[in-house]
Amino acid sequence: MLLIACPWCGPRDEAEFHYGGQAHVAHPDDPAALSDEEWARYLFFRDNPKGLFAERWSHAAGCRRWFNAVRDTATNEIHAVYRVGEPRPVNS
Amino acid sequence: MNPLPPHLPDHPDRLWRSAEPKRSYDVVIVGGGGHGLATAYYLAKNHGITDVAVLERGWLAGGNMARNTTIIRSNYLWDESAGIYEHALKLWEGLEEDLGYPLLFSQRGVLNLAHSLQDVRESVRRVNANRLNGVDAEWLTPEQVKEVCPIVEISPDVRYPVLGATFQPRAGIAKHDYVAWGFARAAADLGVDMIEHCEVTGLDVRDGRVTGVRTTRGPIAAKKVALAAAGHSSVVAGFAGVALPLQSHPLQALVSELLEPVHPTVVMSNAVHVYVSQAHKGELVMGAGIDAANSYRQRGAFHIIERQMAAALELFPVFARAHVLRTWGGVVDVTPDASPVVGLTPVEDLYVNCGWGTGGFKATPGVGWCYAHTVATGEPHPLNAPFSLDRFTTGRLVDEHGAAAVAH
Ligand SMILES: Cc1cc2nc3c(=O)[nH]c(=O)nc-3n(C[C@H](O)[C@H](O)[C@H](O)COP(=O)(O)OP(=O)(O)OC[C@H]3O[C@@H](n4cnc5c(N)ncnc54)[C@H](O)[C@@H]3O)c2cc1C
């Protein structure tokens, strides 16, 4: 089980959290202007790296707030935790 | 090292030759799991293409092939799925004879339990859809479920009462290692090279066409490259700049100690996330759901196992005194519509088979057959044509969440 440091509540068991997949995926400004290909990319394609991955979590059984984390999917080590709206930390 | 004492017997015959990589092949298959091995076999057998190498980063079939809970069935909802899974099931029915190898294939039936009114409606609909597609399927009442599997708790006084189940009598299990060995032996006999400890680290693409692979054992040229890397498909396809709609997740399973035969069939429950059978040796084999977060680690979180055990005990109170012997995990490649991706890629002569997620063991002979056709002819086999990569652009998804989501 992962130990995840909620930016508001501190380290808690993974079982308290809800996973939200890849972070920093912006909704297209003008969806109608996209080609089918571009829309498919937005809808169905997410990065799936073996390595560092910026992802969203919500502290569902705690403060219920969303935040982002950078985790290494090859080791499960969490390199950074940061609040929504903050940029992805550069060194992770 | 001392020489072997003279009274010991000779090493048994090897099932396949371990080969050294040649400098080039007609077809290079990336990934020596069940799918890669079956594809190699049918390339040789059905299409006469024998200048083939199966490249495996670890040992043959040490990935999900060695880690799955071996449930085989074909009772999926949509026509497209019924086509490929039922093709696979028909091949399973003759596979021991075809490969000349025992597979412990046992058609003991599969029950898919319904626990809510919504489950009941979806299940009955699926039974009807299955029958229209020539797939054996029945709807059973709770009492009939109890007749098929006497140890299932059908009392209405539990958190998720059993309201009925779909039953596919021709479904069942097989021994995964034997399946891999059977395909590897038969393919090697036909001339295929099995190359272990050979990780593909790059794909050579020139003018939009793949020309070979880079490996930890040197470069290998190839007229065609067929990817079959399961949980690592995004990584290997990425070497050629091909993006796949996959997320890789850990999926766990466990076994109990050896017990007397108590469980005559296979029971699956999507609602409570557990599925159970009893292996020939006697262990109870149970699978869980995937871990929510992406990961390439072959281990999952303990709370998943805890929930799975709670669900299993509610369904099977008789398991209360059984001990868990071993738990493990594999990395599965999940698609947005819970259906696989099999076919061509934007790169010429590069083919992809992936996205089988939590349920690709049952498809092993079927996908091997169809993928071999796709690679040999350069055209999708009619049974895998609906599972092309471009369905995510056209919108023609094959949504099997109801029949496949958690389960297998
Ligand atoms: C716990 C668990 C339970 C399951 N239960 C069922 C079930 O009951 N029924 C069912 O139908 N399915 C089940 N599945 C799913 C099934 O196991 C998979 O869908 C199926 O095995 C995938 O095909 P494969 O056998 O070819 O995969 P794998 O055996 O994973 O083969 C892929 C191979 O590619 C190799 N590889 C990866 N990257 C590289 C590289 N760069 N170079 C060279 N080689 C590489 C890997 O080492 C691996 O051996 C389960 C899976 C798990 C993990």
Ligand SMILES: [Zn+2]
């Ligand atoms: Zn919190």
